[in-house]
Amino acid sequence: MDARDTAQICDVIIENACIVDGTGATRFAGGVAVERDRIAAVGDISGWKADETIDAGGLVIAPGFIDCHTHDDRAVFATPDMAAKVSQGVTTVVAGNCGISLAPFTQGNGFPPPFPLLGDESDFRFADVAAYRAQFERTPAALNLALLTGHSSLRVAAMGDRLDEAASSADLDAMASSLRQALAEGAIGFSTGLGYPPARAAPQQEIVELARVLREFDGALYATHMRDEGDHVLDAVRETVETGREADVPVVISHHKCAGPKNYGRSRDTLSEIAKARKHQRLGLDVYPYTASSTVLLPEYIRESEDVLITGSAPHPEAAGRRLVDIVAEWGCTMDEAVERLYPAGAIYFQMDEEDLKRILSSPGAMVGSDGLPGQERPHPRLWGTFPRVLARYVREQKLFELENAVHRMSGLSAQTFGLQERGRIARGCYADLVLFDPETVEDAATFDVPAQPARGIEAVFVNGSIVWQSGKTTGARPGRFVHH
Ligand SMILES: [Zn+2]
Numbered sequence: 001m002d003a004r005d006t007a008q009i010c011d012v013i014i015e016n017a018c019i020v021d022g023t024g025a026t027r028f029a030g031g032v033a034v035e036r037d038r039i040a041a042v043g044d045i046s047g048w049k050a051d052e053t054i055d056a057g058g059l060v061i062a063p064g065f066i067d068c069h070t071h072d073d074r075a076v077f078a079t080p081d082m083a084a085k086v087s088q089g090v091t092t093v094v095a096g097n098c099g100i101s102l103a104p105f106t107q108g109n110g111f112p113p114p115f116p117l118l119g120d121e122s123d124f125r126f127a128d129v130a131a132y133r134a135q136f137e138r139t140p141a142a143l144n145l146a147l148l149t150g151h152s153s154l155r156v157a158a159m160g161d162r163l164d165e166a167a168s169s170a171d172l173d174a175m176a177s178s179l180r181q182a183l184a185e186g187a188i189g190f191s192t193g194l195g196y197p198p199a200r201a202a203p204q205q206e207i208v209e210l211a212r213v214l215r216e217f218d219g220a221l222y223a224t225h226m227r228d229e230g231d232h233v234l235d236a237v238r239e240t241v242e243t244g245r246e247a248d249v250p251v252v253i254s255h256h257k258c259a260g261p262k263n264y265g266r267s268r269d270t271l272s273e274i275a276k277a278r279k280h281q282r283l284g285l286d287v288y289p290y291t292a293s294s295t296v297l298l299p300e301y302i303r304e305s306e307d308v309l310i311t312g313s314a315p316h317p318e319a320a321g322r323r324l325v326d327i328v329a330e331w332g333c334t335m336d337e338a339v340e341r342l343y344p345a346g347a348i349y350f351q352m353d354e355e356d357l358k359r360i361l362s363s364p365g366a367m368v369g370s371d372g373l374p375g376q377e378r379p380h381p382r383l384w385g386t387f388p389r390v391l392a393r394y395v396r397e398q399k400l401f402e403l404e405n406a407v408h409r410m411s412g413l414s415a416q417t418f419g420l421q422e423r424g425r426i427a428r429g430c431y432a433d434l435v436l437f438d439p440e441t442v443e444d445a446a447t448f449d450v451p452a453q454p455a456r457g458i459e460a461v462f463v464n465g466s467i468v469w470q471s472g473k474t475t476g477a478r479p480g481r482f483v484h485h
Pocket of ligand 1: 097225255
């Protein structure tokens, strides 16, 4: 019988590839057959025919990367081609982190930092997750998005100008009911930003009560930007572990770090606390591969940094890219006065030790999340560079871990932790979210000086079976989905 008669037909074949399937398993040679939005076959695909065949030339095909820590809530509408992310091989972003989600939000109740990280107050125009999701489905982005519900967003709605207090039982009821509605409408979990002004006054019990709502929804999880990432980071880890245990929900520690020179080396303690807890409860963490952080410009972060760069300032756009100490010298004022004059502003804080970073990045349960801040004049390079940087600097150059291990932390582990079904793996039946890259040349190009630069070595990126990045450019395709449990 002629092979042609028995061949199965699909839309796209990627042949002659080195498959790193996202589970952490050893790479193997073979191909991937894609039919509509799904993976139809993996490995030996000699029995498949397609209109379009891509010869991978031995390059690596991996599951599209999942950026499990983002603030892309608004970016997916403002820049739907999402070049900063798809150029790195990212095919799904988890938004709504650090307690601030674009939805649900009630305007006119206050707009404290760090809300400006996501946009102006007028951008917060979604009263509920259903409205946000409908907008995303009407005008999809190039990549998939899953949304967490921010505790500070709920707090602003329920408590308005009383953010410096603990929630009353009426406040708690209001927040719990909004959270319940958000989860029912497709949010995948709950996030806090306990180190930020709108949530600092929230006692642990407030978080426990709200996190308990998650138990009503399969797969829902709690992600936390902890109360402290500096001198009291170990206390913050303990609080987080206890909150997860008391609420009996899975927890992710966001952008884990030990900030400030006097805390360098303390990841030994935090990671051992985390490892201890992981024996009894579901606990993971995300981390970005840089020793500088970035968020709103606030005096307390300056104090625990070696150096500070301004990423953008509404009243002083010319300050973007400059060192804060130089601005203070030029203006002849105090640091606090400069901060006040620059606000609302964003900054990059050099405040971590690379040994801590490497220990955290390679620790059990650690996933890669960029924490990239879109919409800033001179963003932290993590926005464009995170995933290729892990592959270049920590896999190829420093051999911190194997490629398979790194890819797992960028795809399969994140999908499993965040409950993103049928994503994060190259397996028959899974969504065809794929990245084709050259493991010898893949490298971040974004720097602190020139941060908005696509990485090298990312050859092609598929989202739900459609090519969104090829030959160094976005293709214009917008196949992204609103991903929910
Ligand atoms: Zn954060």
